[in-house]
Ligand SMILES: Nc1nc2c(c(=O)[nH]1)N[C@H]1C(S)=C(S)[C@@H](COP(=O)(O)OP(=O)(O)OC[C@H]3O[C@@H](n4cnc5c(=O)[nH]c(N)nc54)[C@H](O)[C@@H]3O)O[C@H]1N2
Ligand SMILES: Nc1nc2c(c(=O)[nH]1)N[C@H]1C(S)=C(S)[C@@H](COP(=O)(O)OP(=O)(O)OC[C@H]3O[C@@H](n4cnc5c(=O)[nH]c(N)nc54)[C@H](O)[C@@H]3O)O[C@H]1N2
């Protein structure tokens with residue numbers, strides 16, 4: 001989230017599109033209710049289903065799964081055509097006036113530079129025109145045909161209301177009504193907030209869905225302001241923390257990168273991370289990269305990381321592929337290239353796409369270790385459960401070890417919520433039986449591996465032998481020790497960057513800010529964005545002071561928000577060029593003539609004069625990007641791409657299947673239905689229910705009773721067409737598998753008219769399996785396909801093609 005949950009109460013308009021907050025985030029959703037009471041805010045829901053959020057909305061419109069870019073580009077087109085633009089914001093805080101290279105263009109659904117063989121773009125044309133002074137060329141009058149604004153206008157021109165209706169199946173009058181409501185928020189005194197989750201991310205172009213809305217929010221001037229923002233509603237209680245601390249194969253904590261093979265040495269690695277200014281007076285905050293990186297290396301390897309050995313850079317693994325994401329790992333596993341798999345707090349047999357392939361992959365492992373408080377389908381993947389897990393146990397040789405862990409409610413630590421708040425929590429119960437904390441188990445494994453290296457040597461023992469492990473009890477690192485390490489501390493006296501006579505930390509003291517991180521080896525810190533969370537003043541994450549001066553929703557003394565306890569990112573953009581709030585009634589910070597101050601921690605150096613430094617300090621532009629310079633693999637603007645399985649071909653380019661740069665593995669390339677395949681005419685999507693949390697609440701009889709049985713949702717029209725009775729049994733199948741379910745026949749789903757065809761949507765909830773106390777059942781992933789987002793590899797769980805018929809399941 002750019003903003004926070006509590007800030008949602010400040011909005012005038014909530015758009016829930018690509019999520020179902022009332023169902024999946026019911027506690028956070030109360031801030032939508034607050035906004036309704038507080039300011040008479042309105043709620044719009046755009047979703048294939050009339051879902052729980054829609055049931056309390058002011059306006060609902062249906063949409064075909066996987067067509068959101070068309071809708072969003074349509075709204076942008078409408079706003080431009082109807083002058084619903086916050087012009088001062090767009091001119092000054094976005095790259096609208098920047099000129100783009102003449103070579104850049106778009107035709108037939110593709111941007112310039114596409115290489116069909118590599119399934120990738122040469123992105124060299126997706127950049128600005130640079131002047132001889134090394135700065136980007138601009139046209140502040142926005143007249144130049146090569147300025148971003150005019151390129152955007154041309155790009156969205158195809159997305160007329162009629163086109164939206166034709167591709168999304170959203171009736172034109174509903175679309176236009178929503179445009180009108182959104183357009184009002186271009187006023188500097190009206191804001192809109194976007195709340196989204198997996199309805200947008202789980203697509204082969206998920207990142208572009210989100211960019212589409214971010215661009216719209218910039219055009220309306222809604223980023224950095226109270227009640228505005230792009231609010232990604234996160235999943236598991238600490239999934240924000242997972243990404244923050246780098247639990248991705250290509251990340252180092254704090255969104256630093258694991259080097260690639262091409263970056264064989266430190267100098268090469270750092271050379272692409274200088275982020276030189278491209279507009280006068282601006283530098284990207286990433287210019288501090290080396291400080292964050294060196295402090296991380298010192299946290300990892302202490303005295304073994306020195307200036308002379310480039311901070312032990314050679315200890316870091318170097319990626320030979322862009323990432324070892326889940327799908328790549330399971331692909332390798334399916335090819336018998338993985339011997340041992342550690343599965344910690346994860347039930348991939350149910351949660352990853354293409355169950356048949358997953359089972360095949362797990363059967364090729366030599367050993368599987370499952371660390372979980374419960375017995376999961378993954379730890380029992382080898383056990384035959386009739387049609388619910390139809391495996392030949394005797395042919396599976398994988399050895400499975402279960403290591404019982406505690407669950408989140410039995411341990412101590414911080415959970416990071418969607419609003420980036422690190423909230424400390426304490427154990428609510430004593431763990432049962434032999435359950436051990438995850439940290440204890442991992443410490444045992446580490447200490448034993450280290451001993452093996454000590455006793456027997458190895459090809460490269462140094463990174464293991466020199467790993468810092470100075471915990472009070474090496475067998476059991478405690479949450480407070482890990483948290484302090486992530487915050488960072490001084491290893492020698494640290495002086496103020498601006499005033500070298502002023503000491504900001506003595507050796508051994510906790511650092512209070514990432515501004516005190518250094519790249520000379522005098523500081524260590526495991527995760528720079530968490531600096532300030534555990535200072536000499538104590539554990540900031542444990543703060544529970546809910547005073548909120550003037551009712552702004554900032555709550556600065558409640559827990560700790562990264563970065564720097566800032567509640568609204570880019571909050572400098574809440575003020576005009578002179579530093580006065582666009583909307584005085586919604587002030588968050590302002591320029592006093594000498595400094596920035598207000599209710600939040602300013603997202604700009606506090607003495608930076610308003611007209612001198614742009615508000616988007618992470619970008620070398622200082623401005624936000626309506627046109628993305630090569631950061632996205634699949635284009636600088638979002639363009640419509642059909643899902644890999646779709647009822648119609650891409651109207652821009654009928655030969656193009658899905659996202660042209662999304663990765664497709666050879667082994668599953670032939671497992672997609674044909675476009676418009678008559679055997680698979682229905683669009684399926686998958687989703688959650690409040691009463692369950694994924695697959696583990698079915699171990700609890702109360703949850704199991706509340707949502708007792710696997711079902712699929714279909715419209716009355718589809719039921720009538722196929723002769724399916726309310727509550728009747730059905731079979732649903734895709735190119736990859738089949739499931740049996742009870743049919744919930746409902747008005748919540750309606751057939752859509754798409755490109756002259758009637759398209760039925762089938763909704764498939766995801767909570768059932770073969771373990772626990774709920775009735776055995778299936779989930780959507782027996783049916784889903786194996787392709788992910790081109791930028792981040794999130795699987796395309798939300799749009800795939802199936803068929804349905806009335807059928808009793810075979811006897812289990
Ligand atoms: N009770 C409960 N709460 C949970 C969870 C849980 O299991 N149970 N899981 C947590 C986790 S890990 C996560 S990630 C979040 C997920 O939170 P959400 O993303 O809100 O949850 P989903 O139910 O997966 O999907 C949301 C909506 O997306 C819609 N949708 C599907 N395809 C499309 C599309 O193409 N376009 C649009 N506009 N909408 C589409 C679906 O109809 C559904 O209403 O929830 C979290 N909260
Ligand atoms: N078709 C389809 N598939 C989907 C989705 C979808 O919308 N549609 N959503 C996807 C999303 S967003 C998600 S997040 C995944 C969820 O998929 P998973 O993360 O695989 O599902 P969970 O059941 O939440 O698994 C978490 C496990 O962690 C265990 N656990 C709880 N606390 C602890 C602890 O402290 N330590 C350890 N070691 N274990 C613990 C639980 O018992 C549980 O077994 O599913 C994905 N799959």
Ligand SMILES: [Mo]
Nearest residue numbers: 234235236239
């Ligand atoms: Mo999730």
